[in-house]
Amino acid sequence: MAEDAFTTHRPLLFTLAYEMLGSAADAEDVLQDSYLRWSSVDPATVEHPRAYLVRTVTRQALNHLRAVKARREEYVGTWLPEPIRTAPEVSDDAILAESVSMAMMLVLETLNPTERAVFVLHDVFGYTHGEIAASIGKAEATVRQIAHRARGHVHARRRRFAPDSADSREIIQRFLLAAATGEVHVLMDLLAPDVVVLSDGGGKVAAARRPIVGPAEVARFVCGVVRTSTATTRTESATYNGMPAARFVTGDALDWLVAFEIHDGRITGLYGMRNPDKLHRADAVCPLDRGVPSRGNRDR
Structure with missing residues (x-):
């Protein structure tokens, strides 16, 4: 049945669409359109369903990406990819974890749609x-x-990446404790010299509209944010985009989440999502799959 084949390959198709679009909502739209196209085809005429579905999703995602490019250029403040909650085992696949990380997704945004499709499909x-x-x-x-x-462009701009780990968790816990107690110097010791904070409020909630760079500036910013939090706000650990993250929840509402980029024992990047339009699906874990072909990636 058409539905069975699509369901079987859905994690692969979603991962492909998300990496091309940087938006889970847009990826779901592409999958819906692709399913409608697939359901109108006689499966008996398709020799390789997965290859057919990958081609369909790729073309739909390309069309969608070209349509949203101009809209993203007019975005208020910093645009960040829509965060997706990932299972811990995603971190076991180094290529997959890095490819969905916030830093890599932002690098992919600098490619044109065709370059992005080719890089994602090949590398x-x-x-x-x-x-x-x-x-x-x-x-x-x-x-x-x-x-x-595209590969040269990505390699020149990619940031250092280490997937979620127990060591990363311990660093984040120390960071959050220092922020809560206002220990600026402790915070600064946990930050890399080139640390950067990127915040996405989408023009709908308060967020820094420009990158904040350097340990001193980042430490002051973080302490200021913590001071504005309510006493009922609780912090939860999670994994988003293959990265260790902290969720800040008040009551039943997710106010914001921060994904941490850590390298050599120090925090090199903080990606703060506050845009409510990008947080509404942040509780559901997204199954990801690269489905790497046996002969793939051998023709560099």
Whole structure:
């Protein structure tokens, strides 16, 4: 049945759409459109359902990405990807964990839609240049050039990444305790020299509209945020985008969440999401899957 095949490959299809779009809501829209297209096809005529569905989702995601590009350029303040709650085992797949991290998703935003599709399909999902050419309707030689250009762009801009771990959790707990007690110097000791805070309020709630850089500035900012929290706000540990994160909850409402980027025992990045439009689905764990083909990623 068409529904069975789509359900089987849904984690792979969602992961692909999310990495191309940076939005779980947009990824779900693409999957819905792709399912409608798939359900109108006779499955008996499709020799390789997964390949067919990947091509369909890729093309739909490309169309969607081109449509939202202009809207994101007009975004109020800093735009961050919609955070997705990931299972702890995502961190066991280093490529998958890094590919959905906030830092990598922001780098992917700097690619044009075709470059992003080619990079994600080849370097993350392991598809060959020939397979990608069939998916996006370009010559294999052209895809090879696009892949080379996109990879160089990404590698020049990618930040250091370490997936969620027990050591990272311990650092975050020390950080949160120091923030709660206003110990600025302790905070600064936990921050890397090039630490940066990015906050996304979407113009709907208070958030820093520009990056905050450097240990002293970040420590002061964090202490200021904590002072404005209510006494009933509680902090919960979680994993988002393969990264250790803290959820700040008041009553039953998730006020904001922060994903932490940690390298060599220090915090190098904090990604704060406050935009309520991007928090409304933050409680559900998103199953992710790369579904790497056996012969994939061998044609660099």
